[in-house]
Amino acid sequence: MDEVEFLRGRVYGADHEDAGPRPERVYAHLVGGPLDGLLLDVTDRSEQELREVALTTEIGRYGPGGRALYARRENDGRRLDWRGDAPGVL
Template sequence: MDETEFLRGRVYGADHEDAGPRPDRTYAHLVGGPLDGLLLDVTDRPDHAPREVALTTEIGRYGPGGRALYVRRRADPRRFDWLGDSPGAP
């Protein structure tokens, strides 16, 4: 199984032993980019919350500590589309 297949259906930021989705949580799908296919926990995120997220990733353009930028899709708030990558904090 390659890294991309391994990450699909897993929750971003969850512990590897407990990375599957939980029935009591709400998730959005990350679409495109290095985190494609992962689920983002949006349970505590109100509808008016920021529509962009910068998620730390080891596998993006900037390597360890870099960020993958995603924006909530207007037509489907349960999906976040990839905008690009950015370097991590200095």
């Protein structure tokens, strides 16, 4: 993915009217699974927090409230790879 295509991406959790990335923030690209192609704002997240992230989604295996699990790619910190889905927290 080139830089121009990256900057056109939509950000996970952002409002539809303001879904583009902001220049002062740091993003990782979500690869695979229900959130494939979205960007995740990782500006304030530690390396430990990015080992695995559970992101709420309406379109995963467990439907509304379910989670899509992503983990940081070992050799590319700008990408998080899909690891599977999990039910939401009760």
